[in-house]
Amino acid sequence: MHIAQRARDAEPFHALAFGQRAAALEAAGHHVVKLSIGEPDFGAPPAVRDAMREAMDGRPLPYTPALGLPALRDALARFYREKHGVVVDAARIAITSGASSALLLVTAATTDPGDDVLIADPSYPCNREMVRSFGGMPLLVPTSAATRYQLSVDAVADAWSDRTTAVMIASPSNPTGTSIPPAELAAICDLARSRDAWRIVDEIYLDLADPAPGGAPARTVLALDPDAVVIGSFSKYFGMTGWRLGWAVLPEALVPVVERLAMNYFLSASAPAQLAALAAFAPESLALCEERRLELARRRTIVLDGLAAIGLPVPVEPDGAFYVYIDVSGTGMDAWRFCEEVLQHAHVSLTPGRDFAVATARTHVRLSYAASPADLSEGIARVGAFLDSRRRES
Ligand SMILES: Cc1ncc(COP(=O)(O)O)c(C=O)c1O
Numbered sequence: 001m002h003i004a005q006r007a008r009d010a011e012p013f014h015a016l017a018f019g020q021r022a023a024a025l026e027a028a029g030h031h032v033v034k035l036s037i038g039e040p041d042f043g044a045p046p047a048v049r050d051a052m053r054e055a056m057d058g059r060p061l062p063y064t065p066a067l068g069l070p071a072l073r074d075a076l077a078r079f080y081r082e083k084h085g086v087v088v089d090a091a092r093i094a095i096t097s098g099a100s101s102a103l104l105l106v107t108a109a110t111t112d113p114g115d116d117v118l119i120a121d122p123s124y125p126c127n128r129e130m131v132r133s134f135g136g137m138p139l140l141v142p143t144s145a146a147t148r149y150q151l152s153v154d155a156v157a158d159a160w161s162d163r164t165t166a167v168m169i170a171s172p173s174n175p176t177g178t179s180i181p182p183a184e185l186a187a188i189c190d191l192a193r194s195r196d197a198w199r200i201v202d203e204i205y206l207d208l209a210d211p212a213p214g215g216a217p218a219r220t221v222l223a224l225d226p227d228a229v230v231i232g233s234f235s236k237y238f239g240m241t242g243w244r245l246g247w248a249v250l251p252e253a254l255v256p257v258v259e260r261l262a263m264n265y266f267l268s269a270s271a272p273a274q275l276a277a278l279a280a281f282a283p284e285s286l287a288l289c290e291e292r293r294l295e296l297a298r299r300r301t302i303v304l305d306g307l308a309a310i311g312l313p314v315p316v317e318p319d320g321a322f323y324v325y326i327d328v329s330g331t332g333m334d335a336w337r338f339c340e341e342v343l344q345h346a347h348v349s350l351t352p353g354r355d356f357a358v359a360t361a362r363t364h365v366r367l368s369y370a371a372s373p374a375d376l377s378e379g380i381a382r383v384g385a386f387l388d389s390r391r392r393e394s
Contacts, residue, residue, distance in 0.1 A: 006133045011125065015351040018339055022349040033371070033379035036349040038174060039241040040322065040370040042292050044276075045285035048240065052276035061271045066262040067255075068095025068247070069274045075281045076232075076247060083207075086222045092250050094258050097269045099204045099233035099246035104130055105265065106229050106248055109257045110198050111136035115165040120151045122325070122357030122364075124174045124202070137163075142359055145315040149173065149325065150180040153187035160195070167192045170202035171221075172209050175356045175366035176325040177300075177318025179209055182219050189225035199228040204246070207237035208293050209320030218320065227251040234273075236321070237289055238280045243273040296322050299369045302376050307367075310384030322370040325353075329363040331387060332394075339365055345389075346382035 015036055022032045043049075055061070067073070070090070077090040096102040103126065111117065113135025119127055121140035128138035141159045143149045151169060167188060171180045180188075189199045201221040209218035221228045233246035250258055262268075279285060303324055307314055313327045328338045335352045342348050353364035369376055 009132065010129050013125070014336075014355045018343060018349050018351065021343055025343070025347060030347050032343075033348045033375050033382065035367045035369070035371055035376070035379050036351045037370065038323070038368050040236060040239045040292065040296070041372060042239040044238065044240045044243065045280060045288045047279040047282045047285045048238070048276050051279035052272060055272040055275040064095075064268040064271050064274055066266070066268055067259050068093070068269060069271075069278075072274050072277055075278055079281055080220070080222070080249075083217055084220045084223065085216075086220060086226070088222060088249055092252060092255055094248045094250060094255070094262060095269050095274060096246045096248060096262070097244045097266060098235060099202065099231050100126065101244075101266060101269070102231045102233075102246050102248040103127060103200075103202070105258050105261050106198075106200055106231070106250075106254070107131055107136075108134055108261050108265075109254055110166055110200070110229075112165070114163055116161050116163040118151070118156055118159050118164060118167045120149065120169065120173070121359055122149060122173075122175055122353065123168075124170055125355055127168050127202075131168075136165075139164075140358055147184075148178040148180070148316050149176040150178060150184070151188060152184055153191055156188050156191060160191075164195070164197055166198035166200055168200045168202070169221075170205070172205040172318065172320030174205070174321060175323050175351070175353070175364075176316060177205075177321040177323040178316050179218065179319050182224060185221055186224040189221065189228060193225065193227070199225055200231065201228050202231040204231060204233035204236055205321035206232075207289070208296060208322065210297065222249065229254065234277055234280060237293070238277070238285075239289070239292065240273075240277070240280070243270070243276070245269060245273045245277050296369065299371075299373055299376055300324070302373055303367065303369045303380065306377065306380035306384075310380060310387060312383070312387075322368055324367050324369065325360070325364050326350075326367060327360075327363055328365055331390075334362040335360075335365050336362070342383055342386060346379075346386040348379045348382050 073090040073093040080088045107130040111134040115136040117131045131138040230249040234240040314324045339352045351366040354361040
């Protein structure tokens with residue numbers, strides 16, 4: 001039977017292969033320290049879990065409207081107003097099955113065959129696959145430590161072609177945990193808007209970013225460019241990865257378009273997850289999520305200090321999310337081999353740069369510090385001991 005070309009072309013997550021090997025080591029009785037997983041270890045706030053139990057009281061739970069429960073869209077609009085100081089009409093918010101569906105819907109709504117979409121190298125790999133699925137061409141724009149591995153307006157201007165229809169940015173980014181400076185983001189948005197192109201900004205880690213100087217929350221692109229498309233998620237800040245709930249904030253013109261596609265592709269996001277997510281905005285849930293952000297920042301310090309002590313450089317320190325992007329080129333191993341050896345000999349799982357990047361595919365690995373402080377210290381100590389033994393042998 002015929003398998004579609006787009007499916008044959010799709011790259012797998014290489015991290016999964018390492019996950020499987022880690023599982024095999026565990027099955028053989030080893031304790032593997034997993035620093036490869038991009039999800040917080042906290043889980044959903046208790047009020048959300050309680051609300052889910054209540055939603056399971058036997059009520060019928062039909063589909064919600066395609067763009068989501070009105071009460072949840074209102075709660076998100078209030079969150080943007082109260083936390084981020086931006087006024088967003090709830091009618092412009094689409095509730096989706098995770099940020100993944102939001103990205104899929106927005107890509108489907110804005111990409112035609114032959115369109116170029118500018119994306120930073122390194123970046124979250126699924127976006128490229130989605131753009132390709134709709135016949136577009138993801139153009140990976142080189143970045144460097146000097147721009148915190150984020151796009152600069154100069155790099156965007158250089159990469160622009162007469163087929164460019166969108167720029168995709170994630171801030172903070174996966175795999176680097178680095179944010180784009182607001183002035184640079186504003187300049188890129190201005191450039192793209194002046195050329196009639198979409199600005200698609202993935203802010204799923206925004207609430208896990210360090211506050212701006214003065215203590216205000218890290219700024220959403222909506223404060224700079226109210227017509228940017230914003231992708232959000234309950235997965236990371238709210239610790240709800242498996243609940244599969246996210247959202248998109250859309251410019252008015254895209255709302256009916258995304259609604260039509262959402263009806264066709266998904267009918268609606270999960271009704272019980274949406275009902276439970278209302279409790280994510282209760283004051284005690286928001287206070288807990290803030291405590292967790294601070295806890296992740298403490299873990300970042302453990303990791304950065306630990307990596308420095310074992311001689312593994314992090315060229316750009318993250319300012320959010322829960323990732324560090326480590327340069328392992330000084331070890332004499334390429335990134336893939338480094339991940340293999342560290343898993344095999346130190347029983348620590350990391351993710352090779354190849355999952356995210358072209359330029360840094362062979363030199364960098366991603367470590368996720370969404371693990372317990374004990375695991376982080378143990379994992380780094382094991383990697384350090386492994387590197388020491390290699391140095392002694394050579
Ligand atoms: C940058 C980025 N965008 C989107 C996603 C998808 O997240 P979700 O669980 O909300 O679908 C991820 C997941 O790790 C991510 O890192």
